[in-house]
Amino acid sequence: MGRQPQPEIKQRLLDACTDHALAHGLPDKLEPFATATGTSTRMLIYHxxxxxxxLRAVLERARQRQLTTFGDLLxxxxxxxxxxxxANAWTxxxxxxxxxxxRMFGQWRDGAAQQLLPDFRRAATTDWLGPLEDGLRSIDQSGRATLVLAVIRGLLMDLDATGDSVRTNKAFADFLNTFVQ
Structure with missing residues (x-):
């Protein structure tokens, strides 16, 4: 009789793999995950x-963590x-x-990883509109949620491409100054 799946072990492995992927990126092979979890590739495949x-489970878990953390910030x-x-959320x-x-999700603008979560690009955009609309409603600006999101995404892409945090931070601060307070 075979061993019964143990969901708590699977969840522990998933959390450790997610931690590893966030720290080091998604590996091409399972060995880095096996090392990070203290198990074997065979056990990862078993679970x-x-x-x-x-990889899909790791990406979904990382995305859920991001939604929780960034959503709270917004x-x-x-x-x-x-x-x-x-401004605090941007920082x-x-x-x-x-x-x-x-780093992890910025790699998803194109490439083979898109096949793992085909709807990711759409969801990665629309997931943030609700929290932004709610927050902007407090200053009667909920209609600007798409604009704010576009500025944030654009400046994040700029920061990723150039590494120029001084310039992108100033640009975001200048943008925030356009709001009537």
Whole structure:
């Protein structure tokens, strides 16, 4: 009689693989995940059936973490003007805590990884509109959510391409100054 799947082990492995992928990127082979989890590639396949299933699960888990963390950053706070909230969110997203997510998901603008989560590009855009609309509503600017998102995404792509944080930070601060407070 074969061994029964143990969901808690699978979840522990998934969390460790996700931590590794956020720190080092998605590996081409399973060996880095096996090393990071302290198990074998055979056990990873046992729990996830294929490399692609594991990679998809890692990406989905990382994305969920990003949605939770960044979503909280974009949520309006009583007594704090929303442009200040956006400035704080930008600082976090472009800082050391946000960089792993930007590196991982920034690679998804094109390439074979797109096959793992075919709807990712659309979802990675529309997921942020709701929190931005809610926050911007506090300053009667909810209709500018698409504009704010486009500026954030564009400046993140610029930062990724150039590494010029001084210029992109100034551009974002200048953009925030366009809001009537």
């Amino acid at each position: 996830f059936t294929t490399r692609d299933v594991l 949520r309006g706070r009583p007594g704090q003007p929303y442009p200040v909230t956006l 976090f997203m472009t800082g050391p805590e946000g960089q792993p997510y930007l």
